[in-house]
Amino acid sequence: MQGVTAGRRTTWLLALTTGALVWTAGAVGTAYAAKPVPGGHDTTEGGADGKTLLASAGQSRIKVTQVSGPTGGKRGAVSSVDVNWKPPACWYEPVFTPASLKNFSETNGVGDVGIHEYWAGKDLWTDYFRDEKSTINYFENGKTVEGYKNYNLGQDGYFWRSVAPDISDPDSWDCTRLMFWQPAGQIPKIAHAPTPETLADYAYNKIEVPDTEIELKPTTKSTVNLPTWVWLDKGTFQEVKVRAELPDTGLWAETTAKPVALHLDPGTEEAETYPASGDCEINADGSIGTPYEKGNADRTPPCGIRYLKATDGEPYRLKASITWQISWQGSGGTGGDLPDGTFETTQDMTVQEIQAINR
Incomplete structure (x- = not known):
């Protein structure tokens, strides 16, 4: 975990005010909510593109299909002979278009803006992604993050978010960025951006x-x-x-x-x-x-x-x-x-x- 100790996390207080969760331990009014670990928020919202967009950072959009091999009968997963090997604990992937984020924010507004950060309340989403209001990423040493104007409507690209199949894995704290914009056709040049090998590792556990x-x-x-x-x-x-x-x-x-x-x-x-x-x-x-x-x-x-x-x-x-x-x-x-x-x-x-x- 980066920038926040486990001890500090246990002292956070959350309160409901005007439909939003608010930080009340020394930072009242920052419109920030922390997601408990373990656990998940599996709310889903239909997007403008007709696909189901996941509000939970514990769910990946990676599509897995079996190309060849037996599909019937009793089967099971293989175990790696290398006890020190495991697939990536977290990565980033595109999840919202501008239009689908607008729909999600203004009609739902309950979901994950990062693996360990959960925003409940439309104001949290609209302030940051519509009204250009900055927010603070407490998991990156209190870094101020600039907001977006009108969900970047009219631009070609996606809002990317961190994903962790197991949010209780301590290594999932390696992906602490808040959901961010990336132009279409580009893979972000940041740590833990997805690669073909990320997908190969992910598929390993699906065999x-x-x-x-x-x-x-x-x-x-x-x-x-x-x-x-x-x-x-x-x-x-x-x-x-x-x-x-x-x-x-x-x-x-x-x-x-x-x-x-x-x-x-x-x-x-x-x-x-x-x-x-x-x-x-x-x-x-x-x-x-x-x-x-x-x-x-x-x-x-x-x-x-x-x-x-x-x-x-x-x-x-x-x-x-x-x-x-x-x-x-x-x-x-x-x-x-x-x-x-x-x-x-x-x-x-x-x-x-x-x-x-x-x-």
Whole structure:
């Protein structure tokens, strides 16, 4: 957080006067209201362009679509293998045209002018965006910010605002500017302006990969000292590609998750994996491991498990984690790699004592 300490924030008092929230702790009459954290104001208002304009800075206008990959069945989000990586906590994006801001301000006037700043009352909006009255950004060391004349009607451009998917994230305080004007066709040259990589990172968290059980032989009942074969047929896992676009900016990115490996964790130390690392690579044809065939009972599978001790009432929890290689490409010829992702499924395994089995 910039310019305001957490202790100071807890002492602010807010009062309702003439339909507006007013700062009453040493700055009465500044027509300023602070937004509590966490929480959000999800008020929406229809704009002149027929689109829904969000009054909440906790909602992004980024549009996400899945370009390729399975869409049905049980699916889930991947987790980054890099525990220190996370997508941007905040950025700026266009949200209002002059006409839609006029409509919002004069008919609603309740919403966010920044991630952590919430204005309730038409006077707050019209004073600043219509009547050229300056205001103070307390989150930028009390900086005075000049107001606008008649919402910049007649000009081609957008009012941009900060956005944070999680407003309780401390790093969201990196984007403290009040909503500001930017001519059409231009990306603001400021810290935390959106980039294709911003959209690629955003899309990362929107990827959903299939939750498919691995094939086993024997299925869910294994035998001590005899190998359990593990495989996935080709086509079981496909690339998943997600596209993220930020309207009115020309920015886009496509983030692709490609399955590259399967890791087996037998759920007990009394077991061996094949290969020893437990990492089964995906074959050139998209399959993993080799399907069991009759007569392979005593052979070592390229991908599998050998349990050394029988279960006693409770089954072992066999974990199968798929590693997904994440890359992206975007507008302006941009692109690169993102941290690999993983998705884990768990299956119960019962192991019996019989030393031989007729397969």
